[in-house]
Structure formats: structure tokens, C-alpha cells
Amino acid sequence: MTRTLLLLVFFGLLTSCTRNKDEISPGLVGSWKLIESLADPGDGSGTYQAVEDGKIIEFTADNTIISRGTFCLPDTVSAVPRVVATYSVNDSIIIPMDCESGWNTHFELMGPYLILSNPYCIEPCLQKYARIDH
Numbered sequence: 001m002t003r004t005l006l007l008l009v010f011f012g013l014l015t016s017c018t019r020n021k022d023e024i025s026p027g028l029v030g031s032w033k034l035i036e037s038l039a040d041p042g043d044g045s046g047t048y049q050a051v052e053d054g055k056i057i058e059f060t061a062d063n064t065i066i067s068r069g070t071f072c073l074p075d076t077v078s079a080v081p082r083v084v085a086t087y088s089v090n091d092s093i094i095i096p097m098d099c100e101s102g103w104n105t106h107f108e109l110m111g112p113y114l115i116l117s118n119p120y121c122i123e124p125c126l127q128k129y130a131r132i133d134h
Contacts, residue, residue, distance in 0.1 A: 032129035072099035
């Protein structure tokens with residue numbers, strides 16, 4: 001009887017623990033390379049166009065992003081990789097460290113691709129990334 005009661009209490013404690021609200025998405029952590037971008041002219045006719053030598057961004061397990069470019073402007077690349085942003089899986093946003101407040105970039109995993117929706121465009125302005133570390 002005591003053993004059963006102890007097992008029930010242990011199981012209850014185990015299942016009652018809460019997890020971190022902003023959990024890491026195992027599918028997101030890793031390196032991604034920009035392969036296509038879309039800039040719609042305003043009439044819905046925009047299509048993805050291939051990008052050569054696209055920038056690489058790395059989502060880390062500690063909710064930071066390392067990149068050679070900023071998220072403030074499209075495709076701005078610097079020579080040195082550095083931490084440029086943090087991200088929230090729950091809100092699906094990238095929070096740049098060097099942009100104006102509120103210039104968060106939304107992201108979505110769509111099959112094997114990571115799609116970023118940039119806030120500096122009036123019309124749809126998307127970037128498509130493919131995973132480069134398997």
C-alpha cells in the first residue's frame with residue numbers, strides 16, 4: 001500500500017511539472033541558407049526568385065540567431081558572423097538587436113523550408129531558407 005501511494009505521488013509530481021513556455025523547436029535549431037526571395041509589386045503577381053550566395057543564419061538552442069547580416073534591411077551582409085537577434089518559438093518572431101523597436105520578423109516552418117516575412121515591406125516580402133546542416 002505504501003509503495004503504491006509513493007508511486008502515485010511520484011507520478012503526480014512528475015506530470016505536474018511545467019515546461020519552459022518558449023520551448024526550443026528541434027526542427028528550427030541549426031543553419032539555414034537563403035535560397036529564394038519574393039518581393040510582390042502590389043498586385044499579387046510576385047514569385048520567388050533564386051538567390052545566389054544567400055546569407056546563412058543559425059538558430060541556436062539558447063534562442064539567439066547568429067548571422068553575417070542584419071534583419072533590419074534585406075540582404076545586408078557583413079564580413080563577421082555575430083549574434084544579431086533573438087527568437088521566440090511561441091510567437092514565431094525574430095527580434096533583431098539592432099533595429100527599431102517593433103521591427104520583428106515573422107517566421108514559419110513550411111515543410112523543409114523556413115519562410116521569413118520581413119516587416120520593412122509594404123507588400124509581401126518573403127525569404128525562403130533551406131537547412132544546410134543535416
